[in-house]
Amino acid sequence: MSCAAVIVASGSSRRMGFDKLAAELNGRPVLRTSIDRFMASPSITRVVVVCPQERFDALLDGEFPKPLERVDGGAERQDSVIAGLNALDTETLVAVHDGARPLITVEAIETCIAAATEFGAASLARPISETIKRADARGFSQEGVDRDGLWHTETPQIFKTKLLKEAYELVCANGLAVTDEVSAVEALGVETKLVTSATPNLKITHPADLALAEALVH
Numbered sequence: 001m002s003c004a005a006v007i008v009a010s011g012s013s014r015r016m017g018f019d020k021l022a023a024e025l026n027g028r029p030v031l032r033t034s035i036d037r038f039m040a041s042p043s044i045t046r047v048v049v050v051c052p053q054e055r056f057d058a059l060l061d062g063e064f065p066k067p068l069e070r071v072d073g074g075a076e077r078q079d080s081v082i083a084g085l086n087a088l089d090t091e092t093l094v095a096v097h098d099g100a101r102p103l104i105t106v107e108a109i110e111t112c113i114a115a116a117t118e119f120g121a122a123s124l125a126r127p128i129s130e131t132i133k134r135a136d137a138r139g140f141s142q143e144g145v146d147r148d149g150l151w152h153t154e155t156p157q158i159f160k161t162k163l164l165k166e167a168y169e170l171v172c173a174n175g176l177a178v179t180d181e182v183s184a185v186e187a188l189g190v191e192t193k194l195v196t197s198a199t200p201n202l203k204i205t206h207p208a209d210l211a212l213a214e215a216l217v218h
Contacts (some may be wrong), residue, residue, distance in 0.1 A: 009099030010073025
């Protein structure tokens with residue numbers, strides 16, 4: 001099956017204090033590192049980057065082995081994903097990925113694509129292993145939360161393109177707000193297969209994450 005990648009990179013990096021997607025990781029911008037991982041994936045046919053023009057222009061040193069294009073994002077993440085989906089037409093599958101997850105591996109992408117091919121919907125994720133607490137507004141622990149069956153969802157999240165477009169049509173029609181694609185297809189009553197990655201898939205959010213990613217990049 002043909003699979004396109006939509007890489008979401010429209011965020012303002014408010015928590016970072018600087019453009020985290022332009023920050024260097026092992027000598028290359030974080031966003032470029034994410035793009036290169038999908039370019040290297042055999043099942044990916046094209047990459048659509050959802051980001052501002054100036055952020056995109058900073059990536060264009062050298063050639064890419066597959067078609068690469070840019071579209072403008074929206075006010076919220078789901079608006080940016082919809083913009084990326086609107087650029088697709090013939091691809092059977094679409095992989096939506098956060099540009100701030102540069103440690104994604106080709107192996108993890110391919111594993112997730114295989115699961116999406118079988119089940120129609122798949123996401124990288126990891127079971128929660130830490131003790132979970134619910135806190136009050138003051139930040140004081142109030143009670144423990146049973147972590148059995150709880151997972152951190154990651155990206156890529158990969159779906160049949162038609163399914164994800166239908167999910168976002170429903171989201172928009174009902175004025176829903178979703179933070180990831182798994183939540184969007186859940187609105188249709190569709191289950192998503194969760195797939196674990198053998199390697200870290202850190203999302204760079206705070207300055208310390210860059211140093212950690214530098215130590216883990218491979």
